[in-house]
Amino acid sequence: MPELLALTGNEAVAHAMRQINPDVVAVYPITPQTSMMQKFADFKADGLVDCELVLVESEHSAMSATVGSQAAGARSMTATAACGLALMWEILGIASAYRLPIVMPVVNRDLSGPINIQGDHSDTMGARDCGWIHLFSENAQEAYENTIQAIRIAEHHNVLTPAMVCLDGFIISHGVENVTIYDDAAVQKFIGEYNPAYMLLDAAKPMTLGALDFSDFYFEHKVKQLDGINASPQIILDVGKEFKQTFDGEECYDFFELYQMEDAEYAVVSMGSTAATARMVVDELRDKGIKAGALKLRVYRPFPSAEIAQALSKLKGLIVMDRAIAYGGMGGPVNIDIRCAMYGINTTPMTLNYIYGLGGKPIEPEHILSAFDELLYAVKTGKPKRAIGYLNLKEDYDPATV
Amino acid sequence: MAKLKDLALKPERLTGGHRLCPGCGVPHVARLALRCTDDHLVVGASTGCLEVSTTIYPYSAWKCSFIHNAFENVAATVSGVEAAYRALKKRGAVKENFKFIAFGGDGGTYDIGLQSLSGAMERGHNMVYICYDNEAYQNTGNQRSSSTPMGSNTTTTPVGSESYGRVGKRKDLTAIMAAHHIPYVAQAGAHNWKDLSRKFERALEVEGPAFINVLTPCVPGWKYDGKNTINISRLAAETCFWPSYEIDHGKWKLNFFPKEKKPVEEFLKTQGRFRHLFRPESRHVIDLLQQEVDEYWERLLFLCGKSDKAPQAAK
Numbered sequence: 001m002p003e004l005l006a007l008t009g010n011e012a013v014a015h016a017m018r019q020i021n022p023d024v025v026a027v028y029p030i031t032p033q034t035s036m037m038q039k040f041a042d043f044k045a046d047g048l049v050d051c052e053l054v055l056v057e058s059e060h061s062a063m064s065a066t067v068g069s070q071a072a073g074a075r076s077m078t079a080t081a082a083c084g085l086a087l088m089w090e091i092l093g094i095a096s097a098y099r100l101p102i103v104m105p106v107v108n109r110d111l112s113g114p115i116n117i118q119g120d121h122s123d124t125m126g127a128r129d130c131g132w133i134h135l136f137s138e139n140a141q142e143a144y145e146n147t148i149q150a151i152r153i154a155e156h157h158n159v160l161t162p163a164m165v166c167l168d169g170f171i172i173s174h175g176v177e178n179v180t181i182y183d184d185a186a187v188q189k190f191i192g193e194y195n196p197a198y199m200l201l202d203a204a205k206p207m208t209l210g211a212l213d214f215s216d217f218y219f220e221h222k223v224k225q226l227d228g229i230n231a232s233p234q235i236i237l238d239v240g241k242e243f244k245q246t247f248d249g250e251e252c253y254d255f256f257e258l259y260q261m262e263d264a265e266y267a268v269v270s271m272g273s274t275a276a277t278a279r280m281v282v283d284e285l286r287d288k289g290i291k292a293g294a295l296k297l298r299v300y301r302p303f304p305s306a307e308i309a310q311a312l313s314k315l316k317g318l319i320v321m322d323r324a325i326a327y328g329g330m331g332g333p334v335n336i337d338i339r340c341a342m343y344g345i346n347t348t349p350m351t352l353n354y355i356y357g358l359g360g361k362p363i364e365p366e367h368i369l370s371a372f373d374e375l376l377y378a379v380k381t382g383k384p385k386r387a388i389g390y391l392n393l394k395e396d397y398d399p400a401t402v
Numbered sequence: 403m404a405k406l407k408d409l410a411l412k413p414e415r416l417t418g419g420h421r422l423c424p425g426c427g428v429p430h431v432a433r434l435a436l437r438c439t440d441d442h443l444v445v446g447a448s449t450g451c452l453e454v455s456t457t458i459y460p461y462s463a464w465k466c467s468f469i470h471n472a473f474e475n476v477a478a479t480v481s482g483v484e485a486a487y488r489a490l491k492k493r494g495a496v497k498e499n500f501k502f503i504a505f506g507g508d509g510g511t512y513d514i515g516l517q518s519l520s521g522a523m524e525r526g527h528n529m530v531y532i533c534y535d536n537e538a539y540q541n542t543g544n545q546r547s548s549s550t551p552m553g554s555n556t557t558t559t560p561v562g563s564e565s566y567g568r569v570g571k572r573k574d575l576t577a578i579m580a581a582h583h584i585p586y587v588a589q590a591g592a593h594n595w596k597d598l599s600r601k602f603e604r605a606l607e608v609e610g611p612a613f614i615n616v617l618t619p620c621v622p623g624w625k626y627d628g629k630n631t632i633n634i635s636r637l638a639a640e641t642c643f644w645p646s647y648e649i650d651h652g653k654w655k656l657n658f659f660p661k662e663k664k665p666v667e668e669f670l671k672t673q674g675r676f677r678h679l680f681r682p683e684s685r686h687v688i689d690l691l692q693q694e695v696d697e698y699w700e701r702l703l704f705l706c707g708k709s710d711k712a713p714q715a716a717k
Contacts, residue, residue: 023489026485056481057524058521061481061521064471068483069486072444201467203498206467207468212457212459214459
C-alpha cells in the first residue's frame, strides 16, 4: 500500500533507492547530499537493502567504481552535489560513452568559489554536455518519482544512457513535505530486473571495454553515442505515462509542465523548486487581469527544443529564469537553450533572462513579479530596460565598503 | 608453487600482436600474472603503456574481460567490478569464480592514482594491484614521476649546464602500501619468474587486497638495447637498488640476499638515462644514490629481521 510520510527530499530519494535496491552503491558524503546517503546507510544497516555499499574516498572514485560495477553487470548508483559532481566530471563522459545506464541523484548546489554550500544549478550546468540525461524535480515527490523512472529510462535498450536526477539543495533536499511512497513490490515490478547485453562478469563472453580509440573511429563513436540520448525523449514519455497509470501519480511526467498557458500572453520558464513560486505569481497576475502563464522544465537534457518552441510561440513576452550564470555567454544556460529553440519561428516573443538564487539567495514571489513588471514594460515600449537581469541582488553593493 | 612447465601450459590470456616495444619489461610480467590463477579474470588497466598498446580499437590482446576507465582510477574501477561480483554472486547471477587484477604504471600508481589505490586497499576489496614501475611517465616519453631515481635524465628533468637530472629521492611506494596493513604486499623485479610467479600466486590466493610493485625496465626511457631488459632488472636486485621482499600478513621477509652487494654504478652504467653521471663533476650524485640505496637496504634488513642494527634517520 502507498504510504504518506513526512520526508525531506533527501529521505524521499533514499526511499526510492531502497526500493530500487541496486546491486552496488558507491558514494562519498557532500553537503547537501549527505543526509540522503546517511538515510540509505540506515536502510543498509537495518537489512532493508542488500546492496554492496562501497564507501569510497572521493567522488572521483565514487563515479569510477560505479562505472566499474555497472560495466561488470550490476545495477549501480551513486549520488553527489556541487564540487563532488565537478570532481566526477572526467568520468561522467566515460560513463555515457561506455553506454552505462547509471542513475545518480544530484542535490544541486553552487560551485566554489568562493565556497558556499547552498543551492543553485551551477553544478549540473557544468555537466550539461557530458552525455547524461538531466531530469529536474520541483519537490520531494517529484525527486522520488524521477529517481524511479530514471532507472527505466536509462536502462531502456535503445537508450543506455546515464541519468542524473536533480533536486534543489536544501529547499528540496532538507525541506520536509508530505511524500507518497508507493508500494515496494509495485515499484520493484515497475523497474524490473537489470539484464545487460554485455558485462565484464560474463565468463562465456569476455569483453574489452574502454579501448584506445584513434581518429579513425573516435568521431564515429561519438556520433553513434547520440543514438541513445536521441532515442530517450520517446522513452521518457512512455515511462512517464506508464508510471502515472501504475501509481495514479499527480506529478509532471512530460518534458515540461504548462500552467495557465492556453491563452497566456506572458510566461515564465523555470526549473526545480522555483516553479511553484512562479505559479503563485501567475495566479496573482491573473487576478489583476494579466494573461500570465508558466512553463516548468523537467527534462533539461535532452532539451525538448521543438516542443518548447511550440509551447511558447504565441506569447508576447517571455521570462527565462536561470539559477546559474553562463560566464561570457548570453545570460544563463537555460536562456541560451530557449533562445536557440525559438530561433527561426515567426513569432519570437520579447524574451528577458533573469539570473537568480545563486548561492542559495532566496527567490520570492515579489522578485518574479518585478520581472513581469519589466517584461510588460518591454513589450509595451518595445525596449527592454535590460536583456539580462539579476533578481534579489544588492545592485549597489560595493565590496570595498565591507 | 607452479613449475615453469605448468605455467607455460596455462592458456595465454594476453596474446601476441600487441604493440608494446620489443624488449619491454611489462608484457611478460602481465602474462605471468594472468597465468597464476585458474579462475576467470577481470583485468583493469590505468591509462599507460600496457593499456594503449593492447587495446587499439578494433583490436584487443585480452582474452579475459578487460576494462580501462581513466588514468588515476584503475583501483577504484576494479574495486567497483569486485563489488559487483560480490553482489551478483550473492544473488546467483554469476556462478563462476572470478579474480581481479588492476595494472598501473608508476605514474598511474605512485602519482595520480595514489588516492584511488589507497582507498581501494583500505576498503578491503579482494583484488590484486600490480604496479609496473618503469620509473617515469614512459608512455608519453619519459617525464619524471615520483618513482624516478635521483640523477635520471628525463624529458622534464633534462641534463644541462645547471642540471644533473632528477633531484631528490624517489617515493617508497611499497612501504606506503605496507602501511595499509593489507594481507599481502610485495616488491619484485621483472627478471625473476620464480619469485614473481610465487608472489602473484600468493597475492591471488589471499583473501582481501594485495599489492605488488614490479620493476619493469623501459627500453626507450632508460635507453638501453632491448636484449638487456632481464639483465638490467637482475642488476637492480644485485645492487640492492630494487630489493625483492614481501610483507605477508604483517611479516616482512627478504626474498633475495645478494652474495656480494654490487655497487649501484653497475646498474647505472647499463643505461643511457644515467650516462651523464659518469662525468667527473657528477660523481657526487652517484655517491648520493649509493647512500640512498645503502640506507634503504639497512632499513629493510632490520625490518626483515636480518639485522639487529636499527636504521639510522635519513640524512
